[in-house]
Amino acid sequence: MTWVATLGGLLFGFDTGVINGALPFMADDLRLTALTEGLVASSLVLGAAFGALAGGRLADAFGRRRMILVLAVIxxxxxxxxxxxxxxxxxxxVRFVLGLAVGGAxxxxxxxxxxxxPAARRGQIVTRNELMIVAGQLLAFSSSAFLGNVxxxxxxxxxxxxxxxxxxxIGLWIGMHVVPESPRWLAAHGVAGSALRVLQTLRPPEEARxxxxxxxQAAAEDRLRDRASLRDLREPWLRRVLVVGxxxxxxxxxxxxxxxxYYGTQILVDAGFGTRSALTANIANGIVSVAATFVGIWLLGRVGRxxxxxxxxxxxxxxxxxxxxxxxxxxEGALRGFLVLALTVTFLAFQQGSISPVTWLMLSEIFPMRVRGLGMGAAVFVLWMVNFTVSLTFPxxxxTVGLSSTFFAFGVLGIAAIAFARRYIPETRGRTLEELEGGFRVAAGHSPR
Incomplete structure (x- = not known):
């Protein structure tokens, strides 16, 4: 089930990464200017923001499995x-429409x-999607480099x-036909017998029961309440969950x-590499991202989020x-180029080995079942819009201010990110999704379910 579903992550990574290699060859055929190059590259990211926003609600309404099948077609x-x-x-x-699928996935x-x-393996299983995302990006870099050079x-x-x-x-569409629906979604929609049968195929008998x-029990309580909406944020504990997300x-x-x-090659050119050398060196970013994600998955089974x-x-x-x-x-010169490359690789090792897998995992964990699609859709919409803003304004x-000042600004934002994480981010490792919901309720002064 994991490897089939994470083909969606592979497509996420491939479709966001392939444009780097395709743009130089596309420029003459489509007579691209600097403006239209930016539009072609960023239209997918903008579409992804809206795909994420709608995707959560659609997954809540029609089912996770059914909507992933729709994404495969898109x-x-x-x-x-x-x-x-x-x-x-x-x-x-077309790239905007493709972005809807990327965001939905x-x-x-x-x-x-x-x-x-299962709770004990949730970290390693969910973060395989992050592994497939970076593998898709590396596959895009490598296949484009091969086709472009040959x-x-x-x-x-x-x-x-x-x-x-x-x-x-095509693999995602075929594979999802043999994968069952989420047992939690089935229970939330009153199909309890099917939910139990799915759990019995995935767990030992006692654990499944x-x-x-x-x-x-959680689903029965949720069905007594109105459909999830923004009105739910009147509850303080849900507002806190949304702030965290x-x-x-x-x-x-x-x-x-x-x-x-998106701009790794240009960063290396600005640092002192020649264009061809920068194109080759930039592949290191993809390789390190994949290797670091393997390490991150291993750590999630042993270290707290x-x-x-x-x-x-x-x-x-x-x-x-x-x-x-x-x-x-x-x-400016070769020394500066190699130093910048070493530091970008270091950045990606920490980013892809800890921050990214933890982020995607915790976003899938923290929202209670009743508002999980709505909450995660809102959070990932914000994630894609910040992505769009950074990628649009970076050049x-x-x-305007130069390479050094730009990265100093990112560093200051990093300090703010550390302060936020220390203040607001809870530990979620080793707890079921229902236990996490109870923890947020207690933290906000509510009684648990």
Missing amino acids: FLLGALGSALAPDVTVMVI SVMVPIFLAEVA FGDSHGIWRWMLVLATLPA REYEEIR LGLAVIQQITGVNAIM RPMLLVGQLGTTSALFGIGLVALLVE TLVD
């Missing part, structure tokens, strides 16, 4: 449409995984780069991880100030 049609786009207008529209897949995973003189090679995304989309009773989304993006992922998040924030913030100092104090910031 991924397939979006990949075909972008590969066949005749002009910029069609490309931007960023919400639905972690929710689905969190709801089917067939770069062929007309329209960028179309082949983009169409490769159809393969995992115990977890089923917890889920059934939105804060996690912001601090995951605010330090500029996607400035490095909160200390991992704080250590990750300390590491990334230190790397950001290091990049700023190198760009300010070291003369302008570098042109």
